[in-house]
Amino acid sequence: MTTTVLRSVLPTFGVVLTLALPAAATAAPSGGAQAFSEPEVERIDCVTPTSESCAQGVLPAGARVRLVGSDLRDVRRVVFRGADGRRDDAAARVSHVGAGHADVQVPGTAQTGPVDLVVRGGEPVRAMPRVTVRPLVPAGQVDGHVFPIRGKHDVGQTETNNFGGGRNHQGQDMFAACGTPLVAAQGGRVRMAKANHARAGNYLVITGESSGLDYVYMHMQAPPTVETGDRVASGQQLGEVGDTGNANGCHVHFEIWSAPGWYTGGKPIDPLPLVRAWDPDH
Ligand SMILES: [Zn+2]
Numbered sequence: 001m002t003t004t005v006l007r008s009v010l011p012t013f014g015v016v017l018t019l020a021l022p023a024a025a026t027a028a029p030s031g032g033a034q035a036f037s038e039p040e041v042e043r044i045d046c047v048t049p050t051s052e053s054c055a056q057g058v059l060p061a062g063a064r065v066r067l068v069g070s071d072l073r074d075v076r077r078v079v080f081r082g083a084d085g086r087r088d089d090a091a092a093r094v095s096h097v098g099a100g101h102a103d104v105q106v107p108g109t110a111q112t113g114p115v116d117l118v119v120r121g122g123e124p125v126r127a128m129p130r131v132t133v134r135p136l137v138p139a140g141q142v143d144g145h146v147f148p149i150r151g152k153h154d155v156g157q158t159e160t161n162n163f164g165g166g167r168n169h170q171g172q173d174m175f176a177a178c179g180t181p182l183v184a185a186q187g188g189r190v191r192m193a194k195a196n197h198a199r200a201g202n203y204l205v206i207t208g209e210s211s212g213l214d215y216v217y218m219h220m221q222a223p224p225t226v227e228t229g230d231r232v233a234s235g236q237q238l239g240e241v242g243d244t245g246n247a248n249g250c251h252v253h254f255e256i257w258s259a260p261g262w263y264t265g266g267k268p269i270d271p272l273p274l275v276r277a278w279d280p281d282h
Pocket residue numbers: 169171172173252253254
């Protein structure tokens with residue numbers, strides 16, 4: 001991205017937040033021949049416009065934002081800490097890193113709280129004491145779900161299996177032997193039940209009853225036995241892990257979309273922090 005582009009983008013969507021620097025981040029290290037400067041964030045700008053307003057000091061989850069500051073070159077991830085404890089932490093990889101800025105998409109599961117920077121080879125650095133986030137997933141919705149694979153599994157945590165990985169991946173690929181039961185992460189109504197799609201194979205989309213989120217299960221071994229409009233309960237078996245469609249090995253490609261849903265105005269959310277929280281083996 002060039003400076004020209006930035007100039008044309010930023011004034012349009014404006015500055016979101018202007019927060020004071022935390023004292024810790026301004027302390028200069030002393031001694032040593034190699035001066036190491038901790039990254040500092042002066043403010044967070046909205047880059048991508050969203051339907052929600054960015055102008056009221058609130059970052060809408062899913063929006064692309066730009067951290068503006070100094071010594072940001074080695075920042076690899078931004079962690080939205082949310083409440084105390086690690087359960088609702090939501091991390092996102094940065095892109096377009098330069099000394100003075102780092103871009104990140106606010107994770108769908110991000111909650112209001114401190115924001116930390118993870119620097120290559122270093123401890124996390126507090127960037128902002130408190131950032132207000134409008135989450136796509138309401139606080140508390142991290143719980144109240146069932147892990148979608150009932151049986152031995154591997155939450156494939158590699159670049160290509162993760163959300164946003166190669167091919168603009170919109171879900172999380174989770175591996176299990178073909179035939180392992182797939183269950184509803186949250187009960188609700190079947191929005192789409194399709195057999196033998198060229199890429200998705202046999203797949204299902206279910207709108208969660210209490211969350212309003214859409215949950216998508218692809219590459220199932222057999223055509224769905226439920227139909228569009230059917231109700232399913234949380235934990236109800238939906239089928240089995242398979243490798244139908246364009247699948248490399250037995251796995252479920254699992255997506256989560258915010259309301260109003262899958263390809264109907266919602267946004268795909270990174271499922272990884274959620275499935276990790278639901279995973280009984282984690
Ligand atoms: Zn996938």
